[in-house]
């Protein structure tokens with residue numbers, strides 16, 4: 290008969306409870322204890338994983354020992370995963386604990402047995418699974434619940450600081466398990482998903498982030514700290530969704546699988562596509578797939594040969610990386626201009642199979658930036674200013690510019706939309722009543738000593754009053770401002 294019969298606590302991990310029973314009744318480890326309880330497993334092993342997942346029910350053994358019947362809290366979570374295998378890894382292989390909780394409560398929480406819970410949400414510290422003294426992993430077969438075997442002191446809490454992303458992730462996973470909504474902000478892309486879907490999305494991205502550096506994602510073999518680093522990367526990706534996901538996929542352009550070049554890249558994207566397609570019932574995977582399809586369609590349409598994959602609809606056959614000559618054609622500039630744009634960081638070079646290319650979307654957006662704004666000549670015409678006056682306003686920083694001439698640029702690019710709002714703003718500040726007697730024209734007020742720069746500043750500050758002429762049809766013209774009168778002498 291047992292010397293000590295503690296009750297299992299509502300949020301206690303069932304295997305940790307068995308470890309606690311074993312310790313309190315003087316057994317060497319949980320395997321010996323279960324052997325005593327009547328389980329005839331070889332070498333006194335304990336069915337740890339089976340107990341955690343509910344495949345093995347220890348209830349009858351516990352009842353024989355005079356203890357109450359109980360089942361693993363992780364069973365329903367595990368079985369929801371088992372129905373559809375989105376990710377094989379949800380439950381840890383080796384235990385991890387929060388030493389502070391353990392000291393306060395005297396037992397281990399069941400949520401620590403879940404891989405994506407890497408932080409204690411109460412104490413905001415990383416869970417501990419490795420001894421800081423010996424470097425050994427914590428074992429389910431330990432002698433005492435709160436000590437590494439062979440160590441005198443209790444398990445020490447992890448002193449390193451915890452990244453907010455990891456706390457967010459752990460709190461969010463816990464809220465999905467408990468069904469109590471977390472108040473913390475969660476990445477929009479995760480809204481409305483089940484735990485199964487969230488975890489498959491997280492692991493899917495983790496897998497491909499690890500693969501970028503040539504490794505494979507094996508969460509069960511990883512230490513909590515390493516897993517935390519990976520999950521942090523994923524959580525940050527989810528927060529900046531979908532741009533971050535595009536950025537991740539783009540990295541494959543520089544590192545097409547092994548040294549296969551474009552065919553490796555195409556194979557990589559085909560694999561990804563196949564994987565996503567097979568699991569599209571899962572909302573998490575479906576959301577990745579939607580963004581994956583967008584990415585391919587927009588940036589890398591050659592990656593998926595429609596002959597080989599008929600499920601994807603490709604609307605365009607244009608390549609997404611182009612040569613320097615093509616880039617110069619799109620921009621309507623000379624070839625040397627492209628180098629200057631690269632120097633300025635406005636165009637990015639892509640190295641692919643030993644050659645330099647440029648991203649079509651980047652070149653096109655630059656071209657549209659130039660064509661949708663004003664050159665000097667266009668601005669003079671629109672504002673009805675002389676080139677000399679415009680230059681003065683540009684130098685004074687009154688007219689907003691996107692590009693100034695210098696060693697890398699020949700021309701000014703004037704911000705058209707901001708220029709229009711600059712004029713609109715002057716219109717708003719104009720006098721709303723009939724002009725008084727004794728006003729003068731714009732030319733007249735400049736003749737009494739206001740330079741064009743001083744005049745605009747005075748108009749903006751309200752130091753001069755003016756009206757807007759209804760006769761000038763050009764809405765961006767500065768000539769529409771008439772009937773000036775000095776309000777205040779500075």
Ligand SMILES: [Zn+2]
Pocket residue numbers: 387388389390391409410411412413
């Ligand atoms: Zn804790």
